[in-house]
Amino acid sequence: MVKVALDALGGDFAPDVVIEGAVNAVNKNENLHVVLCGPEAEVKAKLEKLGYTGKGISVVDAPDPVAMDEHPVEVLKKKPHSGLVTCVALQKKGMVDASVSAGNSGAMMASCLMLLGRTTDKFSRPPIGCVIPTADRPIILVDAGANVDERAATLVDFAIAGSAFAETYFGYENPKVGLLNMGEEEHKGPAVLQEAHQLLKAAPVNFIGNIEGETLIEGVADVVVTSGFTGNVVLKMLEGFYELHKKMFGVIDTPNGRRFDEMWDYRMTGGALLLGLNGTGIIAHGRSDALAIEKAVEVAAKYAEKGVSKNVNERLLAIKDDSSEAK
Amino acid sequence: MVKVALDALGGDFAPDVVIEGAVNAVNKNENLHVVLCGPEAEVKAKLEKLGYTGKGISVVDAPDPVAMDEHPVEVLKKKPHSGLVTCVALQKKGMVDASVSAGNSGAMMASCLMLLGRTTDKFSRPPIGCVIPTADRPIILVDAGANVDERAATLVDFAIAGSAFAETYFGYENPKVGLLNMGEEEHKGPAVLQEAHQLLKAAPVNFIGNIEGETLIEGVADVVVTSGFTGNVVLKMLEGFYELHKKMFGVIDTPNGRRFDEMWDYRMTGGALLLGLNGTGIIAHGRSDALAIEKAVEVAAKYAEKGVSKNVNERLLAIKDDSSEAK
Numbered sequence: 263m264v265k266v267a268l269d270a271l272g273g274d275f276a277p278d279v280v281i282e283g284a285v286n287a288v289n290k291n292e293n294l295h296v297v298l299c300g301p302e303a304e305v306k307a308k309l310e311k312l313g314y315t316g317k318g319i320s321v322v323d324a325p326d327p328v329a330m331d332e333h334p335v336e337v338l339k340k341k342p343h344s345g346l347v348t349c350v351a352l353q354k355k356g357m358v359d360a361s362v363s364a365g366n367s368g369a370m371m372a373s374c375l376m377l378l379g380r381t382t383d384k385f386s387r388p389p390i391g392c393v394i395p396t397a398d399r400p401i402i403l404v405d406a407g408a409n410v411d412e413r414a415a416t417l418v419d420f421a422i423a424g425s426a427f428a429e430t431y432f433g434y435e436n437p438k439v440g441l442l443n444m445g446e447e448e449h450k451g452p453a454v455l456q457e458a459h460q461l462l463k464a465a466p467v468n469f470i471g472n473i474e475g476e477t478l479i480e481g482v483a484d485v486v487v488t489s490g491f492t493g494n495v496v497l498k499m500l501e502g503f504y505e506l507h508k509k510m511f512g513v514i515d516t517p518n519g520r521r522f523d524e525m526w527d528y529r530m531t532g533g534a535l536l537l538g539l540n541g542t543g544i545i546a547h548g549r550s551d552a553l554a555i556e557k558a559v560e561v562a563a564k565y566a567e568k569g570v571s572k573n574v575n576e577r578l579l580a581i582k583d584d585s586s587e588a589k
Numbered sequence: 590m591v592k593v594a595l596d597a598l599g600g601d602f603a604p605d606v607v608i609e610g611a612v613n614a615v616n617k618n619e620n621l622h623v624v625l626c627g628p629e630a631e632v633k634a635k636l637e638k639l640g641y642t643g644k645g646i647s648v649v650d651a652p653d654p655v656a657m658d659e660h661p662v663e664v665l666k667k668k669p670h671s672g673l674v675t676c677v678a679l680q681k682k683g684m685v686d687a688s689v690s691a692g693n694s695g696a697m698m699a700s701c702l703m704l705l706g707r708t709t710d711k712f713s714r715p716p717i718g719c720v721i722p723t724a725d726r727p728i729i730l731v732d733a734g735a736n737v738d739e740r741a742a743t744l745v746d747f748a749i750a751g752s753a754f755a756e757t758y759f760g761y762e763n764p765k766v767g768l769l770n771m772g773e774e775e776h777k778g779p780a781v782l783q784e785a786h787q788l789l790k791a792a793p794v795n796f797i798g799n800i801e802g803e804t805l806i807e808g809v810a811d812v813v814v815t816s817g818f819t820g821n822v823v824l825k826m827l828e829g830f831y832e833l834h835k836k837m838f839g840v841i842d843t844p845n846g847r848r849f850d851e852m853w854d855y856r857m858t859g860g861a862l863l864l865g866l867n868g869t870g871i872i873a874h875g876r877s878d879a880l881a882i883e884k885a886v887e888v889a890a891k892y893a894e895k896g897v898s899k900n901v902n903e904r905l906l907a908i909k910d911d912s913s914e915a916k
Contacts, residue, residue, distance in 0.1 A: 397833045407771055410779045444734055444821035452737045452818050475825030479833055491779050492819060494771035496826065498802030503830045506724045506806055510845045511838070518837045 263295055264563040265358040267349035270300025271327050272365025273550045277301075280364065281308045283555025288318030290556075294563050297358055299324040299345040324348035328365055330548065334372035346370055350377045353541050359566035362533060362558050364546035371408060374536050374543035381538050381575040384419045385409065388536040389490065390545065391427045391574075393561075394500055395525040396481030402428045402437075403486045406534055407494030414457035417441070417487055419578060421467045423537040424485035426577040430570045432484075440473030440483030442492060448472065462487075466581065501528050532557030535565055537574050542566045590622055591890040592685040594676035597627025598654050599692025600877045607691065608635045610882025615645030617883075621890050624685055626651040626672040651675035655692055657875065661699035673697055677704045680868050686893035687869035689860060689885050691877040698735060701863050701870035708865050708902040711746045712736065715863040716817065717872065718754045718901075720888075721827055722852040723808030729755045729764075730813045733861055734821030741784035744768070744814055746905060748794045750864040751812035753904040757897045759811075767800030767810030769819060775799070789814075793908065828855050859884030862892055864901050869893045 268284055270277045277300055284296045295318055298305050302323035309319065326344040328337050341347055349361040350373040363370040375388060389405035404424035409416070421439045428437035441459055443451040448459045450472065462469040473483050478496070488496065504526045513519065524530060532554060533544035542565050546558040565571065595611055597604045604627055611623045622645055625632050629650035636646065653671040655664050668674055676688040677700040690697040702715060716732035731751035736743070748766045755764035768786055770778040775786045777799065789796040800810050805823070815823065831853045840846065851857060859881060860871040869892050873885040892898065 397829075397836065410771070442822060444737070444818050452816075455818075475822040475827075476829035476832070479826060479829030489779075491771050491782075492822060495769060495802040495819060496822070499806060499823065499826050500802075502724075502803035502806030505803070507834070509724065510849055511841060511843075514838060516838075522837055 263293055264360070264567055265295045265297060266559050266562045266566070267297045267299055267352045267358040267361045268555070268559060269345035269349050269363035269365050269370075270298045270305050270324075271345045272363040272370075273546065273555070274548050275551060276364065277305060277308060279550065279552040280555050281305060282312060282552035283550070284319060284559060285309065285312050285314055286552060286556040287559040291560060291563070294318060294559070295320070296559055297322055297349070297352060299348040299352070301325040322348060322352065328369055330366050332366055332369060334366070334368040337366065337369035338372055338376055347373050347377075350374055350543065354378060360542035360544060360562035362544040362546055362562045364548055364550040364555065364558070367545045367548070370543065370545050371536060374539050374541065378539045378541035378543060381540055382419070382578045384416065384578065385538050388538045388543070389420050389423065390493070390534045391424060391537045392493075392497060392534040393531045394486075394497065396479055398481030400432065400525060401481060401484050401486060403488070403493055403496060404537065405488070405490040405493045406497045407490045408536070409490035412454070412489050414454050414461055417454070417458040417489070418461045418465045421462055421465060421469070421485065421487045422577050422581060423574045424487060425467045426574040427535070427537065427570055428484045430568050430573040431565065434484045436468045437484035438470045438482070439467045439485045439487060440470055440478070442474070442478060442486055442488040442496070443472035444474065446472050446474070500526070504528060529554035530557055532559070532561035535570060537571070538578060539571060540575070542571050590620055591687075591894055592622045592624060593886050593889045593893070594624045594626055594679045594685040594688045595882070595886060596672035596676050596690035596692050597625045597632050597651075598672045599690040600873065600882070601875050602878060603691065604632060604635060606877065606879040607882050608632060609639060609879040610877070611646060611886060612636065612639050612641055613879060613883040614886040618887060618890070621645060621886070622647070623886055624649055624676070624679060626675040626679070628652040649675055649679065655696055657693050659693055659696060661693070661695040664693065664696035665699055665703055674700050674704075677701055677870065681705060687871060687889035689871040689873055689889045691873035691875055691882065691885070694872045694875070697870065697872050698863060701866050701868065705866045705868035705870060708867055709746070709905045711743065711905065712865050715865045715870070716747050716750065717820070717861045718751060718864045719820075719824060719861040720858045721813075721824065723806055725808030727759065727852060728808060728811050728813060730815070730820055730823060731864065732815070732817040732820045733824045734817045735863070736817035739781070739816050741781050741788050744781070744785040744816070745788045745792045748789055748792060748796070748812065748814045749904050749908060750901045751814060752794045753901040754862070754864065754897055755811045757895050757900040758892065761811045763795045764811035765797045765809070766794045766812045766814060767797055767805070769805060769813055769815040769823070770799035770801065772801070773799050827853070831855060856881035857884055859886070859888035862897060864898070865905060866898060867902070869898050
């Protein structure tokens, strides 16, 4: 049995879609238990309305709402009884295996960082590892938007964490790591990327060199390493493409159409994993609907079952500080 | 009559597709004259083979080939009789209105910079202004890949140049300028973007704030301002998405399908304009086929006719140095 704590009030369409997503997830997965953290009476009433049978879901009372723009540290201090903080606190106490919120992502990150703790002080903030689609297969993007203005050595740590993620989750052997840049040649791009390119050549990853926006989409790499800033732009462009396609062409009912929907519909990805934490913290999309929440819960359970965070942490800790921190 | 000089040996499939593109362009545009710069005998033989009638095309002998990886400054020094350098030199002499090459883009940029000269010393390299598709209409991206590690003030100058481009070329009134970032809030993103955000609020452009990868594709801005590094990633992702779509779904023969092809097929854009130069220098795609070359020549003629470079330069020169250069 895998237990996933879910912030019932997190997300633009909470709590309705969150509760619906949780019910769908447990109905489809016998081995899954969801702990809904939110205002108990409200959550239970909605569960009843959805015909919830009492199997696979429990509720922990956490009545405080968290606004999307509330300051992360303030949330931690003043809202210990929010669904967001509670779902992380339950993991800290060993009562669940993973925590998911589609709410205030900065607050979720801060809660995971402060309550679960970081494995390494290499990252100022836990980088976001995100499954993204390509023309060929899903791959891992690190960092999808937690950090900015990273040093070259930090990008190397992203590569190590991303490799362990791709290996553990997808089973990709010796995953190919590409550095997102503006040209294939090693002397191309911003100074920090030129430096990172040299460091990556010596790093314990299967570095295949620089990749570009087009080869990223083609799927030449299994892991794309980039600054949180660029990673966020990439992630949101991928979402934008999908939305554009959907708007212009609707559902295309061919094998390729179904494959495109399955891989490019970002609701199917469910949520992104915070890397370098002593635990499994998942940030789901703020605009999540019931399907996205269902997938986020499923993915959280898989991350926990496969020990993705544990493997990422072992890999990060195995590096001697002087090799990756050297400037 | 607009005269466009074209590097006959520039591009992965030169000279065949270049010459074919030139013939198609002049056949479709009575008001256009193309000066093909390349090895005279070879070019003339190919023109004859294509049934060229003697109208609209002249040939200037420029026999030196330029390799794609040749050092830009070396090309200028050692290959004055290349098609690339010759097509820029002709513009310097006032014999043509615009110069186009699909060859070594670094060498094209260096040739334009050294021979035509820069209007302003604000840019270390002339930023690339590129027409890109959105869900709604074509917009301008600056910089699409010439510069790296820009200061905040340089991004402001990109905004000014891009605004003049969008206004002059598309006729967009008071074009909306968005700064590509990882969040809408002004305190989000890398330090240089936070600083640029503040400078843009005071700049003589219609600044609408930060935009993100998804809103870029939706088309909320008429001009997207970003570092040459990110701009290059964005541009290549747009190309990658088009290729993916084409590969998965082929030609979709509906009004939306035709509209998508017209706007998203990057061959239709033809070429990108170097901004801040005393002249019209166009970099076409290295992989250009005949259609892409035809469009590049047409677009070059339009840029020259509409005085895009002239308007961009006037706008750049109108800013007091202390306003945009202030740190």
